[in-house]
Amino acid sequence: MTMKNVALRMLVIVLMTLCSTGAEACTRDVKSAGRAVAVASDTAEVSSAVAKSAVGNAEEAIDSIPVDTLAVESRMGRAIRNLVVVPREYYISRELLRYPVVYVLHGYDGNYLDWSKKIDLQRLADEHRCIVVCPDGQDSWYFDSPIDPTMQYEMYMTKELIAAVDGKYRTIATREGRAITGLSMGGHGALWLAWRHPDLYCACGSMSGGVDITKFPGKWKIHLRLGDYAKNKRVWAEHSVASLVPTLQPGRQAIIIDDGEQDFFYQVNVELHKSLDKRGIKHSFETRPGKHTWTYWVESLPKHMKFFDKVLAEPVASVERPAA
Numbered sequence: 001m002t003m004k005n006v007a008l009r010m011l012v013i014v015l016m017t018l019c020s021t022g023a024e025a026c027t028r029d030v031k032s033a034g035r036a037v038a039v040a041s042d043t044a045e046v047s048s049a050v051a052k053s054a055v056g057n058a059e060e061a062i063d064s065i066p067v068d069t070l071a072v073e074s075r076m077g078r079a080i081r082n083l084v085v086v087p088r089e090y091y092i093s094r095e096l097l098r099y100p101v102v103y104v105l106h107g108y109d110g111n112y113l114d115w116s117k118k119i120d121l122q123r124l125a126d127e128h129r130c131i132v133v134c135p136d137g138q139d140s141w142y143f144d145s146p147i148d149p150t151m152q153y154e155m156y157m158t159k160e161l162i163a164a165v166d167g168k169y170r171t172i173a174t175r176e177g178r179a180i181t182g183l184s185m186g187g188h189g190a191l192w193l194a195w196r197h198p199d200l201y202c203a204c205g206s207m208s209g210g211v212d213i214t215k216f217p218g219k220w221k222i223h224l225r226l227g228d229y230a231k232n233k234r235v236w237a238e239h240s241v242a243s244l245v246p247t248l249q250p251g252r253q254a255i256i257i258d259d260g261e262q263d264f265f266y267q268v269n270v271e272l273h274k275s276l277d278k279r280g281i282k283h284s285f286e287t288r289p290g291k292h293t294w295t296y297w298v299e300s301l302p303k304h305m306k307f308f309d310k311v312l313a314e315p316v317a318s319v320e321r322p323a324a
Helices: 003-021 023-043 046-061 114-118 119-129 153-168 186-197 222-226 233-238 241-247 264-280 294-309
Strands: 067-075 077-087 101-105 130-133 178-182 201-206 253-261 286-287
Touching: 003 101, 067 153, 077 114, 077 119, 077 153, 101 186, 101 294, 114 130, 114 294, 119 130, 119 294, 130 153, 153 186, 178 186, 178 294, 186 201, 186 241, 186 253, 201 294, 222 233, 241 264, 253 264, 264 286
Parallel strands: 101 130, 101 178, 178 201, 201 253, 253 286
Antiparallel strands: 067 077, 077 130
16 A cells, blocks of 8 residues: 555545534535645655554544534524434545435424434435435424414424525535425425425425325324314314415426325325326325335335435535645
């Protein structure tokens, strides 16, 4: 191994150490780290044993890129936690690339860690060359509650969270660089947010989504967000994804919807599919054997990621580049 190659391997280790605190530190220090290693390669003699150790440490560091927990201070009066997974190449590519972002939402009674406990998000981020963000939606249904000021999650997701993610990470900060999907309550939330904000997301998906909440009065704390169904039927209808179909424009977004044939949300998803067809909204709709379980959803998410690949922007070079 030449001295130059050893120095390059050492640079990887240095960069990974700097990046362990997040993207900002990595971006800020990459140039000074590069200069330091360049000096070392010209002046230091590195033994074969040290070189081999450096290579091993570098490879181990690449495999242990940290997953971030991004806490976003919200106007709702608290900090909301979000899991952020970047592709490994984010910290080690020669160019400082900007990446598309896929927002992945959890279901009722879940939290921002749910997906990470069930599926390898790092593998998906690496394979699809994107940043994966899992927000904590609590039991909000991802809309702004008209009766609870502490549950303004449409505002949070579309204004506060996107701004925080785009501000901290090297993202493609346009609609062409964003997609959103989720399971159950999160399926409803993903379509709700994307269809109400087509300027923010180029693609959206729903897995076993509760896409017509009016069919389930009294369930899953929805009444705490919208009021009693019997007294607020219009409000419930207005906050249901199914009511948004007439507002959609053909060809505006890429849409993927799926559900298990034994799922209690199966019928409302079939009805949504028919409504979309009637409206002339092109979309992917799939049903297959399955219940409302993680077994089904861990099979669905990779399908959604592959679907998003067709429309999301490819990683592009950042304005800021590392030193040559």
